Amino acid sequence: MNIALWLDRTAAVMGARPALMHGTRVVADYATFARRAAGLAAALAARGVAPGDRVGVFAKNLPDYLTCLFGIWRAGAAAVPVNAKLHTKEAAWILADAGAVLCFVSAELAPETDLPCVPLASTEFDALCATDPADAVAREAGDLAWLFYTSGTTGKPKGVQITHAMLAATSLCYPVDVDPVTEADAALYAAPMSHGAGLYALIHVRMGAAHLVPASGGFDAEEVLDLSAAQGSASMFMAPTMVRRLTDAARASGGRGEGIRTIVYGGGPMYRADIEEAVGWFGPKFVQIYGQGECPMAITALSRAEVADRTHPRWAERLASVGRAQSLVEVAIGDATGRPLPPGETGEIMVRGAPVMPGYWRNPEATAKTLKDGWLMTGDVGRLDAEGYLSLADRSKDVIISGGTNIYPREVEEVLLTHPAVHEVSVVGRPSPEWGEEVVAFVVAAPGARIDPAALDAHCLAQMARFKRPKDYVPVPDLPRNNYGKVLKTELRDRLRRDTP
Template sequence: MNLANWLHQSGLTRPDAPALYFGHKLHARYSQFAHRSCAIGRHLMEQYGIKPGDRVALFARNCPEYLEVLYGVLWVGAVIVPVNNKLHPREAAWIVENAQADVVITETGDLYSNTDDLKHPAQELGLHSEELSEVARHGSAGSYFPPAETRGDQTAWLFYTSGTTGRPKGVMTTHDNLRMMATSYALDVDTVTPQDVALYAAPMSHGAGLYNFQFVRAGAAHVIPPSCGFDPAEIEGLGRSLGNLVFFAAPTMIKRLLVHAEATGWRGEGIKSVTYGGGPMYLADINHALDVFGPKFIQIYGQGESPMTITAMPRDIVADTTHPRADARRASVGFAQSCVEVRIVDTNMNEVAPGQVGEIVVRGDTVMAGYWRNPEATTETIVDGWLRTGDLGAMDTDGFVTLTDRSKDVIISGGTNIYPREVEEVLLNHEDIFETAVIGAPHPEWGEEVIAFVVVGKDCQLDKDSLDAWCKSQIASFKKPRRYIFMSELPKNSYGKVLKTSLRERLSLMEDHSESV
């Protein structure tokens, strides 16, 4: 089944319902949304030769037209290739070429101005060009037809991973994968109603964009902030005027919301739900968020290879303080979503005992079809139907999964495993620390030593001795950082996830210890 049918049906059922907002300005109602997407799909077929199964890349910031194009591509049975707009044009062009895209729709229309070494550049079309604007403007006047028929196992969304360990890989996500993801949202994450307003403050090329489908199906509104990104003041304003905001946020975004709330006295009025994931949400941070905003938070854990759909923790459990293990549950990523099975296994794929750390593996209807043009990586990652996530964690007897770290991030010192997240949790419990990230560095005697990058709060001062004393009061001495490197901010990707690869590079380039104490 073609997911574009959900927009087609909402356009018929709720033609006058507000569909797309840019800030407070209404961009399109549902009938207009559907007709514009149909017209864009028809234009891609007639003028650019796009056929079912062909790839169309989209390299742009968040905007209302993003969803119109996305559905236009799906409408004719083609595959959307969303490209992170924060990438360098050369990186984006490599993805377009690797995907063998026939068309790339870009914000500026000049992707190839500095990428003339590519062998097979795609046809480029400007997202805001007069050509595409004219197509969308006259969508209602052109012939309208239902979405093309597609099989559920056909690729709909070709998502490229971050590529922190090399070139990114294309994850083939099918119509069935996405349909099950959206259906599971209503069972495992949050209710979906026509009164919801889905806010896109995180990149639509990633999880925030994936979360559009359930709201299109319900005929809910979608709003893109005027900044096209994340701005706490904008979110407050939109919440107060539109109300019922629902959005996905990385933990670092929630921290920024809290800073804004404490400065202005705002307490989350107008926000219905915040689904968080994409990185660890430390216990101290979620406790603070609950104190300020109340029970608006829902935890999810997923990967591009099983988008948004490995575990979840509903708002009532996130906010619960009465359970004997309430803190431990809140520090976890919840339990398996209804569409998957989750296990913790050893290196031989044997399930480990409750509480024991191993690799998280997942099996179910949301697991990708495989990596695009990369059968070797697919074989390594999907074993007997189980997706090897590369994440380490433990599952308790109630099924709650607690992440420790990516397998590549584990620090082995003196033959003992040290999990960076455990050290980070301790440091973040210090009232003067705003952010931290812990990595391992080579050590001639112990193999590796623990290094902590620290961002202190405004007007706060810390030194090695005080942090050593704090850590010694909280964790075993061998887990304590041997060095602290103070920074004004941590490097992050466009989704707010801390880039530990950048921290390792910084550490290796330091010629002396002038930045550390």
């Protein structure tokens, strides 16, 4: 089934409901949204875009981003959303690798490509949307719908093939495992629509919720707080760093997140100290998910009640986890050969089920390494407890092996973040002639604080084994991040190698 039909079905019964909003202004109801997407699909077909073709979207968050996606799908093509923060050369590489035939762009963005580009929010785009609509092109469950390119921190990004069936599976897990959705809700797009926030748009379209795009087109903590208060019942996806910034902004203004119904967080490590502070300030508004592009947003979830609970005997361990398997996947821990391990053992996280990709785009070698015997080998290290709660240790490439013993950086980071002088921290391994590797912590000081290595050392020794503590604490003004907000540990390791005699 073509996933674009969800928009038609909602518009048929909720056509007058607000659909697309820019700031506090309604720019389209569901009838208009559906009509414009159908017109765009017909215009794409008239331009020669055939079923299975790839169409790029290199744009900041805009209301017509969704018009674009649903128009592409309705035409039977596959969308290639590209992060608007990427360099134009990086965007051009992705579009070329995908074999895109056309690209929609924000007015201020122009990939370095010879592809025809159509700016969103323009008279040209409006003219395309005004084309007489035609029926949606039939699609099979396994047909490509979304080509998602990974962040590429260690090389060129790979294209994850996301099918119509995967979009449906991820979407239907949301109201079961993450958060119910009704037509009274509003999805607020603070995070890039080229990623998880855009994926979550589908279930909100199906349920007739409003779609609220900040006027800034990105994440501004004060703007999110103001828009949520004005709209009410707003739900949004945020990376952990965004939650941290939102909490800081709310505390500074004295606001308690009025109008925010749900914040789904994921996409990177959420440290327990940060989520405890966020829940303490905002209340029970948070749900955690764990996923990858290869199984988008749909591996595990930690419910609102579990995130907020402080009465369960094991609430701290649960809060430090990423929850339990979502409804349409199996999760297991494997050894180096992929053999499942019993509860409590640490190994590679493996996933299988309906939301898992069929493979990487035109990359059989990478596909063979990642998909083994029906399991997605995530590259993440973790463990399952007897109740099915999954705790992440680290990416397998980030594990530090010192004196033959594995040290998981996240465990050290969690401890350091409980010290009042530490605002952010990233722990990596440094080559050591004696131990193979030794632990080094890059530390961003809290406002008004200074980094005292002796105090941090004593703090670590009071809470964990001596061999895990950092051998060095490096003060930094901030941590290097990629365009997706993830800390670039590769850059930190490279810095240590350069500085090591």
